[in-house]
Amino acid sequence: MAPDIADPTVAPTSHQCSSSNTSTTSSTASPSVVQQRIVSSSTKANLVSSKDDNNNQIEPKPNASSEEFRSQIRWPDFFAQLFLHLGGLIGLWYLVTLQTKLYTALWTLALVWASGLGITAGAHRLWSHKSYKAKWPLRLLLMFLFTICGQRDAYTWAHDHRVHHKYSETDADPHNAKRGFFFAHVGWVFLTPHPEVVAKRKIIDMSDLEADPIVMWQKRYYIPLFALLAIGIPVFIPYYYWSENFWIAFWVCFTLRFITTLNIAFFVNSVAHMFGNRPYDKNISPVENLSVAIAAMGEGWHNYHHVFPWDYKTGELGSYMFNVTTGFIDAFARLGLAYDRKSVSPQIIERRAAKYGDGTRFLTDEYAHKDSVWGFGDEDISKDDLEDIELLKN
Numbered sequence: 001m002a003p004d005i006a007d008p009t010v011a012p013t014s015h016q017c018s019s020s021n022t023s024t025t026s027s028t029a030s031p032s033v034v035q036q037r038i039v040s041s042s043t044k045a046n047l048v049s050s051k052d053d054n055n056n057q058i059e060p061k062p063n064a065s066s067e068e069f070r071s072q073i074r075w076p077d078f079f080a081q082l083f084l085h086l087g088g089l090i091g092l093w094y095l096v097t098l099q100t101k102l103y104t105a106l107w108t109l110a111l112v113w114a115s116g117l118g119i120t121a122g123a124h125r126l127w128s129h130k131s132y133k134a135k136w137p138l139r140l141l142l143m144f145l146f147t148i149c150g151q152r153d154a155y156t157w158a159h160d161h162r163v164h165h166k167y168s169e170t171d172a173d174p175h176n177a178k179r180g181f182f183f184a185h186v187g188w189v190f191l192t193p194h195p196e197v198v199a200k201r202k203i204i205d206m207s208d209l210e211a212d213p214i215v216m217w218q219k220r221y222y223i224p225l226f227a228l229l230a231i232g233i234p235v236f237i238p239y240y241y242w243s244e245n246f247w248i249a250f251w252v253c254f255t256l257r258f259i260t261t262l263n264i265a266f267f268v269n270s271v272a273h274m275f276g277n278r279p280y281d282k283n284i285s286p287v288e289n290l291s292v293a294i295a296a297m298g299e300g301w302h303n304y305h306h307v308f309p310w311d312y313k314t315g316e317l318g319s320y321m322f323n324v325t326t327g328f329i330d331a332f333a334r335l336g337l338a339y340d341r342k343s344v345s346p347q348i349i350e351r352r353a354a355k356y357g358d359g360t361r362f363l364t365d366e367y368a369h370k371d372s373v374w375g376f377g378d379e380d381i382s383k384d385d386l387e388d389i390e391l392l393k394n
Contacts, residue, residue, distance in 0.1 A: 069171075069194060077190035084259050091256025094248050104238045104249060108257045111148060111234055113297075115261055118145030119157075120297050120325040124314075127209060128158040128165075131312035131342050132329060138337040139214050146218075149261045150230040153222040155209050162204045163197065165309055169273075169285045172196040177273035177285050185263075185270035230258070264295050272302035279361030280307040280353050290322070298323030307352060312341045316349055 094100050095108075122142030125131045134142070146154055160174045167173050174197050175188040183191070209215045218225060234253040238244035276287030286302035293300025293315070301315030301323070313326045320327035332338040353361045 071191040071194070074190050074192060081186065081190055084255055084262070087251055087255030088259035091248075091251035091254075094252055095256065100248055100252055101238070101242055101244050103242045104244045104252055107234075107238055108253050111253065111257050112260050114145050115149035115257075116264065116297055117325060117328055118142055118147070118149055119151065119261070119265060120299055121328050122146045123151070123154045123157045124161065124299065125312055125325065125329070127154050127212075127215065128161040129309050130208065131310050131314075132333075132338055133340040134332070135337045135339075136214065138332050139212075143214050143218050144229060147222070147225050147229045148234070150226055150258055151262065151265060153215075153219040155206070155215050155219045158209060159201060159204060159206055162206075163200050165306065166204065167196075167200055168306060170196070172200040175269045177270065181270050181274065184273060185266045188269075230254070267292050268296055268299050268302065272300050276300075276303070277360040278303045278358045280304050280349070281356045282358035283356060293322050298325040308344045308349075310342045311344050313343060 095105060122139075123146050126134055126139070126142065143154060146157075151157055164173050164175065169176055169178050171194045174193060175184045176194075177184040179187075231254050234257065235246070235249045238249045238253060239246050272287060272289045272292045273285045274287065276289040278284070278287055280303050284303070284306055286306040288303050289300040291300065292302070298314060299305070301317065304316055305311070305314040312329060313323060315323055315326075317323060320330075329338050329341065333341060
């Protein structure tokens with residue numbers, strides 16, 4: 001789940017979306033080039049051979065899928081990230097040296113929490129996965145909260161996130177964890193995307209968001225909305241109402257707060273794809289990570305989430321302590337503003353964990369032995385296994 005940054009708003013317009021910023025730059029070698037080798041499993045099949053006018057064989061050339069891909073640094077995005085993170089360190093210094101007023105610290109914490117819900121309950125669970133529906137007052141609230149976090153417009157964010165889930169851990173994944181921790185965490189934000197990412201962005205269905213007037217309104221006016229909601233109001237409130245120093249307000253309430261929510265989102269892309277257990281599917285990269293779940297308000301139950309992306313809870317655990325976002329959605333459901341919350345039955349979860357999990361999830365006796373058989377002739381042998389049985393004849 002994370003962002004690109006072409007201006008301080010963080011990102012190429014194609015995000016998790018528009019293809020205007022996703023165009024790859026020339027692969028000409030330069031000191032700024034980060035190289036990724038793409039090895040095709042069927043190189044010979046990808047070779048294109050031909051003959052010249054004299055009927056001489058021309059040396060076969062690999063097509064795009066087997067060529068060497070060079071990802072280049074997008075310098076505006078790189079310097080935007082550098083500025084934001086250095087600015088965040090300045091803000092942290094003001095905070096830990098107690099030069100920040102108490103109200104400013106509390107205000108910043110409130111912004112982190114509120115804008116985080118804009119990501120988790122809004123851009124992620126509502127707009128990316130359609131795991132529940134929301135009436136327009138809640139959608140508008142979530143849109144304002146998401147804009148505060150500054151991680152691109154919701155359309156762009158959701159676009160890339162859908163691509164990520166559809167093609168997770170492949171060249172088409174915008175923040176493919178197989179390219180390493182740094183790339184999955186932040187490198188993808190300022191490096192040109194793989195051609196497969198660009199191609200798959202074009203075919204992901206976004207018609208539902210294109211029909212959402214609130215989503216498209218925010219996309220159209222994102223820059224002024226970002227300037228007002230992510231920078232202007234967060235800095236102005238402490239400066240005006242309790243006489244905080246302007247620059248302290250800027251470094252703490254904007255840059256420190258900005259990179260805090262940004263890196264928490266990045267942890268889902270990196271940490272939650274590498275460090276943890278896989279109780280629901282041991283064959284995929286995403287994991288369950290308690291620390292990320294707490295920091296990201298319930299987004300760290302990532303193995304479950306990639307197996308059941310339509311579940312509005314994004315996890316099996318029912319405790320709001322480890323899934324604040326679920327509590328937020330449930331509260332608005334009681335108010336009648338959130339509805340059609342989608343979930344997964346315990347039986348389906350048990351069955352999936354028993355068949356594909358790594359064994360770290362507790363299973364009832366019924367499901368722990370669901371696929372156990374006593375031998376040939378047991379009626380519980382699956383059809384696939386029966387077809388694979390090899391009979392040796394003399």
